Amino acid sequence: MQSHVLSSVAALVVVLSCLPARSEEADASRVRAAAQEFDAGRRAFQNEDFTSAAAHFENAYRDVPTPEALRLAIRSHDRTGNRARAATLAALAFRTYGDDPTTVAFAKEYLDAAAGALHEVTISCEPACALVVDQRAIFDDPVVDARVFLAPGSHALEAAWSEERSRKETLTARAGATSRLQLQAPAVLPREPEATPSATGSADADVLTTGGGLPPIVAYVGMGITTVLAGATVWSGLDTKSNPGRDVVEEKCLDQGESCPEYQQGLDAQKR
Incomplete structure (x- = not known):
């Protein structure tokens, strides 16, 4: 090996x-x-x-x-x-x-x-969606179709799209079984007009939508896919939720990639 x-x-x-x-x-x-x-x-x-x-x-x-x-x-x-x-x-x-x-x-x-030994789920999303299983983001980017494998037992699957749209499924996985899921994004609901953002608000919006090199959870936030991913982590084990916190990672790590100290702090916290 x-x-x-x-x-x-x-x-x-x-x-x-x-x-x-x-x-x-x-x-x-x-x-x-x-x-x-x-x-x-x-x-x-x-x-x-x-x-x-x-x-x-x-x-x-x-x-x-x-x-x-x-x-x-x-x-x-x-x-x-x-x-x-x-x-x-x-x-x-x-x-x-x-x-x-x-x-x-x-x-x-x-x-x-x-x-x-595993349950294979073939998933189709229309349009491309972010996938979370048991509070973990499965892929780095939204997908149109994917093969996801699950250990036997009950699992919570969530799909998210922009405009705060999401769908949830509970899957009971069985060894050697296969299944298919076709997930269609809900219609976008009309929203009431929002007040003109302040200068501070505009800066915050830029933090969410600008830059690259961030983990998928933060990248999804920039796309407006936040409902499902609010409590999820990536498979790298990053604890952005509490240590040092999602907001700190978003603010400090723009354009720095995962070598960013705040990102590494979250990774270290998850391992402890």
């Missing part, structure tokens, strides 16, 4: 060296953050701290998406026993990297092995 980590480190170095220093996909700060997260994940994996490794590899993937980071996040989640998250990421890898034979073979093998 360690050889997989070392070979993936070498592959990631090649990938990162080929990325432009400034681009819409990955600017220099994101490349540095991804490399730092990946290295932290490597160390955690070698120390058999697989929970931390999974968080770091997912953060690395969020900063600069690569199949290497995603495969190692899957391996790490599997080693913690969280096969549902590992399988959900494997389905994402299978779909995203269909032209990468190594990733396709790895994802298919994992999904075939895990299928009998």
Whole structure:
């Protein structure tokens, strides 16, 4: 297993060296953050701290998406026993990297092995929605369709759209079962005209809608998708809810990515 980590480190170095220093996909700060997260994940994996490794590899993937980071996040989640998250990421890898034979073979093998122990839900959203299962955001961006895997038992699934629209479903997962969900956004309700915002109010609005490099929870807030995500966390384990608090993260971490100190404080708090 360690050889997989070392070979993936070498592959990631090649990938990162080929990325432009400034681009819409990955600017220099994101490349540095991804490399730092990946290295932290490597160390955690070698120390058999697989929970931390999974968080770091997912953060690395969020900063600069690569199949290497995603495969190692899957391996790490599997080693913690969280096969549902590992399988959900494997389905994402299978779909995203269909032209990468190594990733396709790895994802298919994992999904075939895990299928009998998990419940697979195929979800379609119209339009694209943010998905939360059991208070955790499943993907970094709203999706039109997705495969989500659940461990046996009861689960709360919520879908959110802009304009504070949402739908809730309670799912009873069974090992080896499959199901489909088609989620249509509710109609937008008319709103009463709002008072002209003050100068302070305008600044607050800019905080919610400007900038990149934030975790998906904060990014969703910027899109107006807040009803479902008010109490959710990301799979990296970030505790933005209470320590240091969502507002602090939004204000301090604009354009800084997940290397932002306040973001890291929330991540550390979640691990304690």
